[in-house]
Amino acid sequence: MGLVFYYFTKFADHFILIYSLLLFCTYFLLSVFSALDIINYMRRNSFIDYRDLLTSPSTPDISVIAPAYNEAKTIVQNVRSLLNIHYVNFEVIIVNDGSRDDTLKLLIDAYQLEAVPFAIDAKLPSKAIQAIYKSRVPSLSRLTVVDKLNGGKADALNAGINISKYGIFAAIDVDCILEYESLLKMVKPFMEQAGEEKVIAVGGVVRIANSCEVKDGKIVKVNLPRNIIPRVQVLEYIRAFLLGRMAWSRLNGLILISGAFGMFDKKIAIASGGYNHRTVGEDMELVIRMRRYMEEKKVKYRVVYLPDPLCWTEAPSTFRVLAKQRNRWTRGTAETLWLHKKLIFNPRYNFLGMVSMPFWFLFEWLAPIVETSAFLYLMMMAFLGILNVELFITLFVLIYAFAIMYSTAAILFEELSFHQYKKKRDIFRLLGTAFIEPIFIHPITVYYAIRGNLDLMTGVRNWGEMKRKGFVSK
Amino acid sequence: MNHILQIDWSELQYAVDDFNRTLYSFPVHIRILIGITVAFLLIVLFLLIVILSSRIYKTRRSVTSNYLRKKYQPVFTKLLFEDDSGIAAGPKAAVIDPGDLKTKFNREILLSEIIHLHENFSGETAVRLEQLYTDHSFHLDSLEKMKNKRWYIVAKGMRELALMNVRTCYDDLSKFLNHKNEILRMEARIAMMKLSSSDPLAFLSRINEPLSDYDMANIHSMLSKMPEQSIPDFSAWFNSHNKSVVLFSIMMTGRFRQQDSTEILLRMLDTGDENVKAGVIRALKELNTAVAEDKLVTMYSLESTDIQKEILSTLEVIGKVKTAELMEKILKQPVTDYALSIQAVRTLLASAGDAGQRIIQLVTGSHPELGLIIQHAKDRRL
Structure with a gap:
């Protein structure tokens, strides 16, 4: 011993x-x-001058996907910040992952959202989507809000990918603050x-x-x-x-x-x-x-x-x-x-x-x-x-x-x-x-x-x- | 006082010996660990010194740069806006105090100030700044930079010469067109475009390295700032040995609406290269080439899904009767790709006057997803 x-x-x-x-x-x-x-x-x-990317036909379009769960306190301001990103062509997809608070209602009111018919090509598994919303305001055409049953962050991101239009997607936390040129900088390696x-x-x-x-x-x-x-x-x-x-x-x-x-x-x-x-x-x-x-x-x-x-x-x-x-x-x-x-x-x-x-x-x-x-x-x-x-x-x-x-x-x-x-x-x-x-x-x-x-x-x-x-x- | 400052060397020696004795009383592995720890602590000390020095350097640089800027702001303003300034009177006028040009540090600050001003002016004012640049031999500094071993200094030199319009360096720049460093290649291209008087894209025939999407964006950005008459006929590069040059030329043909190239583009639809084919179809869309409809409708069924999407997107703009027939055929088949079906509905809506009627007929008795796909396609926000 x-x-x-x-x-x-x-x-x-x-x-x-x-x-x-x-x-x-x-x-x-x-x-x-x-x-x-x-x-x-x-x-x-x-x-590098990132402004070159803003006018080029070779710059790819981007889908920004942000899951949101019980974010009522800050969601309206955060979405506004995302919509103001400096980029050529992008869409912002907010996935409300079955929030138990007013997250969805606040979004509907603030951005004048209405449910739209959406043919979803579900290539990835996710919990059921209850509705997809777009704004009645033409200047907010970039915004899409998805309301789905709660399934966690990964599940919400998969739902966002399923409805995204573009070939590159950015997954972000909805409460993050992005720098002005962040998307331009991030997309550059894809273009290189x-x-x-x-x-x-x-x-x-x-x-x-x-x-x-x-x-x-x-x-x-x-x-x-x-x-x-x-x-x-x-x-x-x-x-x-x-x-x-x-x-x-x-x-x-x-x-x-x-x-x-x-x-x-x-x-x-x-x-x-x-x-x-x-x-x-x-x-x-x-x-x-x-x-x-x-x-x-x-x-x-x-x-x-x-x-x-x-x-x-x-x-x-x-x-x-x-x-x-x-x-x-x-x-x-x-x-x-x-x-x-x-x-x-x-x-x-x-x-x-x-x-x-x-x-x-x-x-x-x-x-x-x-x-x-x-x-x-x-x-x-x-x-x-x-x-x-x-x-x-x-x-x-x-x-x-x-x-x-x-x-x-x-x-x-x-x-x-x-x-x-x-x-x-x-x-x-x-x-x-x-x-x-x-x-x-x-x-x-x-x-x-x-x-x-x-x-x-x-x-x-x-x-x-x-x-x-x-x-x-x- | 002297007594206080007197060092008792024997006592110091004793302390050192004592320290050595203690150190050597440890086993070897402990001594090694102590040695590594001391090395780490010395590195920490060194890093702290570098952090502090960096702060001091940055502050010094900012102070000097502010001083020089303040000193020369009125001088440069006079030079740029007054007719009787020294520079207008003739070359070699000492606008800048020779004392301020002695150090490399100061020269860099003044050079960046001149370049910054040059970026904001054009015409006669810009010419005056260019003359100031050469009169004070800044161009020699830039040329010297081009001989440097470090790529980023070479690139800086190229940029300065191009910005200040030093055309004599054009041939030297071409040496970097196929350099292994992509920034040097990029700077050489930009500089050659800026300095060329007649054929800004002449370099396209000489590049062997593939152009990335970023390179294309960069060249396009430069082209869009040029007068229309400087834009060359891009079909000249449709047969380039460099495939990326072909793709870029096709893209630019569409972007700059070069209608004369339509026939060549139509012939290029028979290419076996998917990327080239996709580029041609997109260019035909931008050129709004109605005559391409027959060809695109005929080739549709033989192509990959990606090319089919491009065809549908182009037919949405140029399509008429044949397109509508094709769309109906596509929509009657079971849905395999939602994006393709949605695009087909949109193309049908754009190409047929009686699209509404046709769609009602399609929905009746069709597969269940089609109704939703049609609703989706009709909402242009989606």
């Missing part, structure tokens, strides 16, 4: 050490790739494909709008959130989008486009089966399925990510809401990885199978589990009085130093590229957040992730409603 315990501790010590070092190396490499891609993008972008490689999806950076000033549905002043919870998320988002996804985009290994704002090739999305409503991680699941479809068809393809801040969203500002969000994210990741477990370390799927999927399994889904296990192991060792204090302290300081370094690198990327936080004070506060986050907030988010895994095992499947405070309007 003693020998078993001895080998167990030896294994655990080495595992924690090797896992940490592997994680550092991977993240370090990702930040290098990100830096290269952002620099390249910034340089290229300085020569000239060779064999087909662009199947494009994602954009999502930024946090808490404490920002909003006027007529547009961000007019970017402020760093005063509340520590959304402020930490600003840092997390910069890290995830600028350091993570940009690198995966460069490596053509991206498997997650945020559900808040993404653009997709409709034919490929339909051919791969549309959104899966059996998972709460429908955004990631769709991208993986589209990639899998292309790999199986042996067609060259790309999933592109843009570093521009194109979409602004409200982040949770209380621990209760944050817990629900992180719980859902964890369940979504786990469910998606499980659904596509066949791909992990499968050379038939090339980079997707050999790098992207294993990374998500080992360093995204497994990381909180390893962290918690390591913590419990160290507690046990301390309790038994055999904790290697030197190793514990050194490892703790090392991880802390790495966390600060990674966050500081993310802040530097933001500072050199998009420079959203103009006030010096904001940058110092962000740097300060980088120092306190690993100790005070990170353990809490790890706990939420663990809860998410436990909930998944016990069969919890709900979305976890996100209560929003609304933006600071000017």
